Amino acid sequence: MKPKHQRFVLAGLALLAIFGASALALSALRDEAAFFYAxxxxxxxxxxxxxxxxxxxxxxxxxxxxxxxxxxxxxxxxxxxxxxxxxxxxxxxxxxxxxxxxxxxxxxxxxxxxxxxxxxxxxxxxxxxxxxxxxxxxxxxxxx
Amino acid sequence: MNPWPFVVGAYAIMGIGMAGIAGVSWRAMRRAERAVEALRRR
Amino acid sequence: MAPAYHNYGAWGEPARLWLESRASIDYPGCAVPILHALANPARFLKLARPLTPLCFWCGVVLALIGCWAGLTRTPPDYLQGDTVRILYIHVPAAWLGMAGWGGLAVASFAYLVWRHPLAAIAARAMAVPGALFAALCLVTGSIWGRPTWGTWWQWDGRLTSMLLLFFVYIAYIALARADADRGGDGRIPAVFGIAGTVLLPVIRYSVVWWHTLHQGQSIGLTGSTIAPSMLWPLWFTLSGFTLFFAAIVLMRMRAALGLQKAEARMRRMAAA
Structure with a gap:
């Protein structure tokens, strides 16, 4: 694999990891972040x-x-x-x-x-x- | 509540902000490109 | 000979020499010829010089038409009255605040993968106008909120996440400046630029995920809940402000390229 491709895959994986982590954090925040009760x-x-x-x-x-x-x-x-x-x-x-x-x-x-x-x-x-x-x-x- | 002071205020702030960044960016560009030109002539 | 261009990891002397050498170099074995042709600074400048005033004046004219129509040609809203007219500048400001970060992230990604100096310059050029439009979105929204909601500011999901994006812009600007001062290669701000993208879906879906004071999305892929007689000036302001943003980014990229070239030339003259 050329270094360019390696970097592409690495950056893509890092991006996925960041999004996954944030999705988890946000779902934990779900009730706390509500502005009001219905x-x-x-x-x-x-x-x-x-x-x-x-x-x-x-x-x-x-x-x-x-x-x-x-x-x-x-x-x-x-x-x-x-x-x-x-x-x-x-x-x-x-x-x-x-x-x-x-x-x-x-x-x-x-x-x-x-x-x-x-x-x-x-x-x-x-x-x-x-x-x-x-x-x-x-x-x-x-x-x- | 009279809405017009709010509307005019919002448009004015928008206009000032955009004119400001256009002026700053334009001057920076002109200065940099003039410097290149001056160095090339020397 | 292998194209040495691929090894320009460092944001240092080799990149400067390469910028200096300008046109008439071809890179053997390029995978994406068009992208690489654009990525050549000389060719970029050839395109950017006429494009800058074109984008700027078209943008200004379209935005002015949109603002004029939004202020005088549309009916007031049945509930908000004339306050609704702030929408015609608030929505484009929000769009550019978010699209600005999207562009910054794409350029950062391109820089990390292909290590192309022009991509780093593009990312940095989008930061300041993006931050400005995020701030304008917050300010115009606040001015709209006072007569509509009865408050200037509330810590609801949409408002808080947009404020966060503004702070992330400020952090990026500070980081990029510090990196350049230290003689860094721009990799750290690029990583930060990609990581910040997380905020974009949060802002977009905050009104869906959480109960917020801010109303839901009016314009989606499937249509809009804004009456057509009130919607049309928004297309003018949206396209006009976007072209204006593009012109500002081009100006800032040209400034950065010029500065770099002047520095390299001075250095060479001092060495000679």
Whole structure:
């Protein structure tokens, strides 16, 4: 074998080894690297109420209700398999909508509900003009 | 929230970054090629 | 006579002499004649000289058309409104940040296998523009995130892995510089360049493997979830920025070749 070919094979093997090692490391990281819990992830084993965690999913259609004080809202986060009721006091992001994605930072309560300190709107991968969106699915703004 | 300051800001930063690297790379190239030319003439 | 060219492991005097000797050498027993013809610096320069302004101006014109259309000719998004216009620069920046590392890795691999000095020069020329576009991707994404998500930065899988790629670029630049200063042959940065490729699939699939704040892939091989009336300027900016990137790489390669040639000539004149 010419040295050129030897180097080719060696470099290729090294590359494969690096990729294999990283694949192993990444699969071990799988649960740790999640940015948030989906409601189905925590059915039956709620995270410790004292721990600050994130909960993500869709805001269930028709679930948002504003409390009497005007700044507290309640809504349900769902991923289609399970759902969690959430309570939040504060200013919601502009893109917070029913039927749209949301990530809530806060902690679980003993009763299985979630108290959020911060809300982040999660955008999905669809981009379209308003006329088209109106035809495809209805989105309702929380704001009057 | 008015989105335009964000949009304009993002485009401005992009433009500055690209103009910057174009200027730096162009000057480096010119300087190196001029040096070769000058040495060749000597 | 065996082509001595194959023994140029060292990034030293023999390589310099070879660069000096320029055209009109043919390498007997070359397996890939076209690649080797391109790899000849004189022929490379002959091609690169007209190609540099061509790539640059075509890239600038296409990018400007894309930006103008993206800012004025497309409808706002049904949820994000006008903030969506940042997409037309954010996506090309992300593409070039990642494609830049892909090119750097391919050149590094070619250098390690064929030991060709021009491949090492190409790899080094891609590092700085690649790092710049990775940074621009992070900054434009952050500016988009504030009105959309309601936050400038979160440590989610996509954002963190892209930031990591930026740091890997910085490490490569530092490593390549240190190697050149020490008079190394460029093998260590080349190995690093290949190893860094691991990050590319991680960035690409981070939104699939993990729950992330960043949305999923919009444009795949099978189509796109962006409405056609909003998508078309993206093709202009993508192609325009890519040509711009190519022009920058050509400029930096020409600068490196010129510097090397000038050094070799000075050395010869000092010896004479």
């Amino acid at each position: 409601p189905a992830d925590i059915v039956g084993h709620l995270p410790d109420p004292n721990r600050s965690v994130r909960l993500g999913g869709m805001v269930k259609q028709g679930s948002v209700e504003r409390q009497g004080d005007g700044v507290t809202i309640r809504f349900v986060v769902t991923d289609g398999k399970a759902s969690v009721p959430v309570r939040f006091t504060g200013v919601t992001p502009d893109l917070f909508r029913e039927g749209s994605g949301v990530v809530a930072e806060g902690h679980f309560r003993a009763d299985g509900g979630f108290t959020a300190d911060t809300l982040l709107a999660k955008h999905d991968e669809r981009y379209m003009p308003p006329q088209m969106a109106g035809k495809m699915h209805k989105t309702e703004s929380l704001k009057p």
